[in-house]
Amino acid sequence: MTRMILKGRECSPGIAIGPVCLLPPPRPVAHYRLAQKEISVERKRLHRAMVQTGQQWERLLEGHPRLQTQSPYQILQAHRMLLNDPIFKESCEFFIRREKINAEWAVERTGQQLGVALGTTDETTTFKRQEDIQAVVHALLQNLSRLEPFYWIRQARVKNRILVTDYLSPQAVIFLKQLNVTGLVTQSGGRNAHSMILARSLCLPAVSGIADVKNILSGRPKAILNGFEGTLIVEPTREEERFHRELLSKHQVLEGLLLREANQAARTRDKKRIWFEANVELPEEVPALVKYGAEGIGLFRTESLFLYRAQPPSEKKQLQIYARVLTQMPNTPVTFRTLDLSGEEWMGHTPVNPALGLRGIRFSLKETRLLETQLRALLKAGANRLLLPMVTSLEEIEQFKKLARQIQKDLKQKRKILVGIMVEVPAAGLLIDQFARAVDFFAIGSNDLIQYTLAMDRANEQLAQNYSLHHPAIIRMLFQIVQNALKAKRPVYLCGELGADPLFLPVLLGMGLTHFSMNPLSIPRAKKMVRLLSAKECRRRSRQLLQVSRAGAIEKILKSFAFKLDTPWRAG
Numbered sequence: 001m002t003r004m005i006l007k008g009r010e011c012s013p014g015i016a017i018g019p020v021c022l023l024p025p026p027r028p029v030a031h032y033r034l035a036q037k038e039i040s041v042e043r044k045r046l047h048r049a050m051v052q053t054g055q056q057w058e059r060l061l062e063g064h065p066r067l068q069t070q071s072p073y074q075i076l077q078a079h080r081m082l083l084n085d086p087i088f089k090e091s092c093e094f095f096i097r098r099e100k101i102n103a104e105w106a107v108e109r110t111g112q113q114l115g116v117a118l119g120t121t122d123e124t125t126t127f128k129r130q131e132d133i134q135a136v137v138h139a140l141l142q143n144l145s146r147l148e149p150f151y152w153i154r155q156a157r158v159k160n161r162i163l164v165t166d167y168l169s170p171q172a173v174i175f176l177k178q179l180n181v182t183g184l185v186t187q188s189g190g191r192n193a194h195s196m197i198l199a200r201s202l203c204l205p206a207v208s209g210i211a212d213v214k215n216i217l218s219g220r221p222k223a224i225l226n227g228f229e230g231t232l233i234v235e236p237t238r239e240e241e242r243f244h245r246e247l248l249s250k251h252q253v254l255e256g257l258l259l260r261e262a263n264q265a266a267r268t269r270d271k272k273r274i275w276f277e278a279n280v281e282l283p284e285e286v287p288a289l290v291k292y293g294a295e296g297i298g299l300f301r302t303e304s305l306f307l308y309r310a311q312p313p314s315e316k317k318q319l320q321i322y323a324r325v326l327t328q329m330p331n332t333p334v335t336f337r338t339l340d341l342s343g344e345e346w347m348g349h350t351p352v353n354p355a356l357g358l359r360g361i362r363f364s365l366k367e368t369r370l371l372e373t374q375l376r377a378l379l380k381a382g383a384n385r386l387l388l389p390m391v392t393s394l395e396e397i398e399q400f401k402k403l404a405r406q407i408q409k410d411l412k413q414k415r416k417i418l419v420g421i422m423v424e425v426p427a428a429g430l431l432i433d434q435f436a437r438a439v440d441f442f443a444i445g446s447n448d449l450i451q452y453t454l455a456m457d458r459a460n461e462q463l464a465q466n467y468s469l470h471h472p473a474i475i476r477m478l479f480q481i482v483q484n485a486l487k488a489k490r491p492v493y494l495c496g497e498l499g500a501d502p503l504f505l506p507v508l509l510g511m512g513l514t515h516f517s518m519n520p521l522s523i524p525r526a527k528k529m530v531r532l533l534s535a536k537e538c539r540r541r542s543r544q545l546l547q548v549s550r551a552g553a554i555e556k557i558l559k560s561f562a563f564k565l566d567t568p569w570r571a572g
């Protein structure tokens, strides 16, 4: 093969160098009709495959404590829920009984039917995603065919190779890591595909979205996968290989260094102190926060306690969890966000447009019983920083505070609690000065703020290129929010993923932000970045950006700034 550079999307950072392995697709499944007397045998076969699949997933997780946290845990948990969902099983059995088709076919039909029925998706209910259904169907088909799990991966010699494929389930990614695959390239999907989330958690470099890559490549060419830039260099030159090997070793050294320095306070070169707290989804994550240098919890997403269960957790159960989190984080700020769920889904309907529906504080104020139970548990546990999601009006804040006062009165509590709001809808961004009179702090939720400002679904892969942090409207909106909050003398911090973006962090510092909350794994790197920056220089550069009117030009300026800092994670 001749040398070429294929461009995709960067999904999991890191470098892999070595031969490529093209993964053949799994065998197509047989479809056949059953005689009446075969039906009960077929149902038993289905049942056995379901039990086997569950057991295999359990075993797969052993030895991967990193996967017991955050998003990977939720994804894998969602798959288990779907596998054990009576509706899923009943639907498969229905096809076997009524249509007299074999179990494989019935599982496929159920997957297709569920996929169509679920339609619109929302990232808060991950188990409803097509991807999840596909993963469960794939695993069941293997067990039904009495093939070893991941048989088609076992057959291909993948050890120490960069694997190229069209589809991968999250479980397959765990298996590939165990087989010492060095990197992943997929034709479709994007950063938020579940397999890619797993790849990041397992530190497996990955690139997605290289169209037709399986047809472009032939044989087992040598390649360099650059997960920082989203490229695959096929048949690289010696010079390219040397450069990337150096980059890789620099990166490894840096990762170790970053962790060693993680617990030191972050100050810019001109001595401006910057604070970093953690975004947390599961109580199990809390003990590890110290290792990453988190100076508190800036966002505890309480939704995870409510998802994937038939009944909401009791007050007693919630109290235990909140109290444990508070004891594990003594003398540091801990901010609990009240439930940010979409109400339609909670009530069992498939919402037409969950992101614009009865979500966050709107839902909590409508379904006050859930909120009251949660508030009682939080207040009894001693929480003193509460954060409200999706606020758009002063009335919502007032209604919440009235409820909180009433509960404090019932509990005979007089202590002061701080109430903050997420600024994640443009309406809140525009009303900071008015809201400042009613709240104690602001937390900018850039993930949603970008989605609502640009009217682009943050989970929609087709919009992944356009859902841009660099859009001039986002820069202007953020500037206004920070300035108006500071003018109103209210603390403001950012808790969206934007803060963890090394290219964007200097701009945020330049706007005047000094507090951030982010995925704990990103904290060591963000602290390092701060130490390389001068607050004064950041201010000057970020102001320049206000005059730029195209996202492409903004991105270029940010890259050139990072380039000057000579950081190993700089973009090309």
Ligand code: PEP
Binding pocket: 299, 301, 340, 424, 444, 445, 446, 447, 448, 449, 495, 496, 497
């Ligand atoms: C946000 O919207 O930026 C945010 C932090 O909240 P979540 O990602 O939970 O919606």
Ligand code: MG
Binding pocket: 422, 424, 445, 447, 448
């Ligand atoms: Mg949000």
